[in-house]
Amino acid sequence: MISAAHKASVRTAVLTIPFLLVAVAALQARIDATTNSIARPGQQLLLRSGAALKKISLGYNGLLADIYWTRAVQYYGARVAQPGANYDLLWPLLDVATTLDPHLIVAYRFGAIFLSEPYAGANRTDLAIELVKRGIAANPKEWRLGTDLGLLYYLRARDYPKAAEAYLEASKNPEAPAWIKMLAARIAEKGGSLETSRVIWSELYQSTSDPTIKKNALKQLASLKAQQDESQLDQLVTEYAKHFGHDPAKIQDMVAAGMLGGTPVDPAGFPYVLGSDGKTHLNPASSVEIIPPPKLPAPAQ
Amino acid sequence: MSAISGVVAINTFREAVRDRVLYNLVFFALLMIGAAILVGQISIGIDRLVIINLGLSAISVFGLVMAVFIGAGLVYKEMEKRTLYAILSKPVRRSQFLVGKYAGLLLTLTVNTGFMTLGLGAALFFVGRPFVRSDLSILIAVYFILLELALVTAITLFFSCFTTPMLSTLYTLGIYITGVFASDIHDIGDLTRSPGVKFIARVIYYLVPNFHNFNAIDFASHGDRIPFTLVAQDTIYAAVYVSIVLIAASAVFSGRNLK
Numbered sequence: 001m002i003s004a005a006h007k008a009s010v011r012t013a014v015l016t017i018p019f020l021l022v023a024v025a026a027l028q029a030r031i032d033a034t035t036n037s038i039a040r041p042g043q044q045l046l047l048r049s050g051a052a053l054k055k056i057s058l059g060y061n062g063l064l065a066d067i068y069w070t071r072a073v074q075y076y077g078a079r080v081a082q083p084g085a086n087y088d089l090l091w092p093l094l095d096v097a098t099t100l101d102p103h104l105i106v107a108y109r110f111g112a113i114f115l116s117e118p119y120a121g122a123n124r125t126d127l128a129i130e131l132v133k134r135g136i137a138a139n140p141k142e143w144r145l146g147t148d149l150g151l152l153y154y155l156r157a158r159d160y161p162k163a164a165e166a167y168l169e170a171s172k173n174p175e176a177p178a179w180i181k182m183l184a185a186r187i188a189e190k191g192g193s194l195e196t197s198r199v200i201w202s203e204l205y206q207s208t209s210d211p212t213i214k215k216n217a218l219k220q221l222a223s224l225k226a227q228q229d230e231s232q233l234d235q236l237v238t239e240y241a242k243h244f245g246h247d248p249a250k251i252q253d254m255v256a257a258g259m260l261g262g263t264p265v266d267p268a269g270f271p272y273v274l275g276s277d278g279k280t281h282l283n284p285a286s287s288v289e290i291i292p293p294p295k296l297p298a299p300a301q
Numbered sequence: 302m303s304a305i306s307g308v309v310a311i312n313t314f315r316e317a318v319r320d321r322v323l324y325n326l327v328f329f330a331l332l333m334i335g336a337a338i339l340v341g342q343i344s345i346g347i348d349r350l351v352i353i354n355l356g357l358s359a360i361s362v363f364g365l366v367m368a369v370f371i372g373a374g375l376v377y378k379e380m381e382k383r384t385l386y387a388i389l390s391k392p393v394r395r396s397q398f399l400v401g402k403y404a405g406l407l408l409t410l411t412v413n414t415g416f417m418t419l420g421l422g423a424a425l426f427f428v429g430r431p432f433v434r435s436d437l438s439i440l441i442a443v444y445f446i447l448l449e450l451a452l453v454t455a456i457t458l459f460f461s462c463f464t465t466p467m468l469s470t471l472y473t474l475g476i477y478i479t480g481v482f483a484s485d486i487h488d489i490g491d492l493t494r495s496p497g498v499k500f501i502a503r504v505i506y507y508l509v510p511n512f513h514n515f516n517a518i519d520f521a522s523h524g525d526r527i528p529f530t531l532v533a534q535d536t537i538y539a540a541v542y543v544s545i546v547l548i549a550a551s552a553v554f555s556g557r558n559l560k
Contacts, residue, residue, distance in 0.1 A: 006555040009396065013552035020545045025507035027538045031514050034531045038520075074485070077492045 054100055065101030068093055072107070076114045076121070087122035090114060094131060098138075105142055108135030112148055116156045125156040144207075146170020147180060154187060154200060164188035179203055194231075198224045222267040223291040226282055229264060233272060233280035236260070247278045305393050306401035313405020314412075317371065322409060325363055326416050332359055333424040352428060353522040356421035357442050361518075363417065364410055364450045365477070371409070372457030373469035375402050376554070396551040403458050403547060410450045418443050435524035441532060442521035448539040449515035453477060455546040456510070462554040479505075480512035510542050 054061045072093035079085035094111040098104055108131055114121050116128035132149045139145060147170050153163035167184035170176055183203065186196050198221065205217035233251070236259050240248050244257070251274050254260050263271045270283035282288055317323075336355050376399070379385040388398060421439070425432070456476055460469035479486075483506055490502025514535050520527050 003555070005394065006552075009548075009552040009555040013548050016548055017545055020541055020548075021508060023541050024538065024545070027534060027541065028507050028511055028514075031511075031531065031534045031538060034528065034534060035514075038525070038528060038531070074488050074492060078488070 049096075051099060053096060061100040065097050065104055065107075068097035068100060069104060069107045072097060072111065072114070080120050087114075087124075090122050091124065091127050091131075098131065098134060102134075102138035105135065105139060105145070108132055108139075108145055109148055112152060116152055118156070125152060128152055129157065141173065141175070143170045143173035143176035143180070146173065146176070147207075150183075150187075151200065151204070155197070160187055177207075194224050194228050198228075219289065220291060222288045225267050226288050226290060229266065229272065230280045230282075233264065237274070237278060237280065241278075248274060250274050251280070303397055303400075305397045306404060309388075309393075309398055309401020310404035310408060313375070313402050314408045317406070317409040322367060322371065323413055323416070325367070326413065326420070329359055329363060329417050330420050333420045336424065349425065349428065350522050352421070352424050353439060354518060356417075356424060357439070357446065357518045357521060360414055360417045360421070360443060361446045361449070364414055364446060365453060367413065368406070368410055368450050368453045369457050369470055369473050369477075370466075372406055372454050373461055373466040373473070375406060375458055376461045377464075377466050377469070395555045399458065399462070399551055399554055400547065403455060406454050406458075407451055410454065411447060414443060414447055414450070433524075435526070438517070438521045438525060438527050441527045442517040444532070445515040445517045445535060448535055449512055452510055452512070452515075452539055452542055452546075455543045455550070459546050459550040459553070462550050463557065476510065477512060480510045482513075483509055483511040484513050511538075514538060 053064060072090065075089060075093055076087070079087060090111075094107060094115070097107045098111070101107075112128040112132045115131060116125045117123065129149065129152050132145055132152060135142070135145045136149065146166055150163045150166035150170065153159045153166055157163075164184050164187040167180050167187060171178075171181035171184055183196075183199060186199060201217045201220045201224065205214055205221065208214055208217070233254075236254055237248060240254055240257060240259060248254050248257075251260070251263060251272055255263060265271050266282055266286050266288045268287045270286035270288070272280050273283055275281045282290065333352070333356060336352055376385075379388070379402075385398075389395065418440070422432075425436075453473065457469055457473045460472045464472070486502050486509075487506040490499045490506065493499055493502070517527055519525075
């Protein structure tokens with residue numbers, strides 16, 4: 001039998017707890033506002049030694065590494081939309097995560113992207129290269145890290161001999177696909193050319209399943225195609241000027257002269273336009289973007 | 302709190318003292334003296350920082366261990382020893398008994414924390430540091446720890462009303478860990494692209510007891526001022542949350558069949 005006291009207690013709980021929970025949520029919002037107003041600028045990472053953390057993790061270093069990696073992603077994610085953001089703690093977080101678990105491949109691969117991105121990252125190619133090299137040393141069977149190193153040397157550091165060397169090294173892995181060896185040879189022969197960049201981004205697009213990387217690769221490929229088209233069209237403009245004694249006024253003049261089979265369009269389907277400087281440009285309405293070469297890596301600190 | 306709850310509280314405190322619960326103060330004193338001597342030998346300029354960090358962390362950890370382990374058996378032990386029947390045969394309501402037990406354990410923890418704070422003050426004095434106005438933030442940090450302990454004690458008592466001490470301890474630790482990482486749950490909600498996950502993260506963030514609110518050790522060690530507004534907000538937050546948990550505990554305990 002349910003006693004009267006129990007009934008009264010349950011009734012009180014049912015009637016008051018929802019209101020009190022709403023009050024708690026409102027209070028929490030107020031506390032957050034107060035705390036944010038007095039928060040110290042930036043964050044601190046008190047334990048920066050992965051080796052020390054490994055010792056005190058009591059064997060749970062894998063779990064701790066996952067936590068540090070998650071923190072690194074959150075740290076990067078919170079800053080990626082802020083131009084000129086400070087990424088000072090990114091390297092220590094990645095350093096600790098990969099020391100705690102040297103086989104955490106995702107931390108090397110994505111960590112290198114976070115570190116090396118010139119516009120939406122720390123722009124520290126030197127640290128990205130160090131991170132990936134450390135990953136290769138700890139995971140010699142993981143050929144993808146070798147290609148990541150090659151990509152870093154090629155796209156970010158623009159050190160083509162080292163990029164070729166990294167791809168060649170990765171190609172020695174029995175599980176590595178054949179295209180890596182061809183890429184190594186191509187970079188050694190024609191490092192820095194638009195066509196070589198196109199091959200690298202195409203392979204990256206084919207080999208990754210990550211939608212963000214795929215989207216970025218497509219953007220890069222569109223940019224490279226536009227740059228190649230512009231370069232070829234500029235050559236035709238020069239030939240036109242030589243033949244007719246003046247520059248064409250518009251692209252259609254070259255079509256009318258039989259130098260082009262039709263109006264050339266960019267990867268987004270917009271026709272190229274001829275500028276007053278006599279150079280070919282993207283249509284202002286086009287979604288294609290010419291991505292400038294990355295800034296040179298900052299000197300090691 | 303009624304007079305009956307007060308009597309239960311005093312008896313709970315006496316029982317804790319009889320159980321030599323306050324012996325942990327000896328460990329704390331030794332820890333602080335050892336740290337004060339050692340840190341002075343091996344560090345330059347951070348002895349104050351380390352002693353405040355270590356002292357406040359130790360106060361928090363010792364308090365938490367006591368709150369969880371004593372709180373987990375608070376009601377269960379009374380039922381097992383059958384002393385509860387003697388108490389409830391008198392004109393004592395179950396809710397009064399619960400509030401009394403809660404207040405008694407809180408009194409024990411307050412006395413314990415008070416002594417440990419004195420020990421921390423002595424250690425700071427030992428390293429030859431004069432007390433300054435900004436040290437008030439150390440006392441506020443200690444007060445925040447007490448608020449945290451008040452909430453943990455209430456949660457432990459709630460579980461102790463319907464399950465074994467072992468499970469009460471596990472459940473409380475689970476909620477405590479979730480509450481400590483509440484701000485990370487909020488951040489996950491901010492970073493995700495899924496509106497569903499964002500909503501769930503927000504709901505969890507606002508509903509779990511946010512123990513991150515009570516952590517002012519960083520402010521205290523750097524001598525930063527803690528605004529009165531935050532002290533007031535945290536006090537109200539703890540009071541409201543403790544009320545929720547005690548009302549729920551009372552509802553559960555009143556329905557228990559003690560035969």
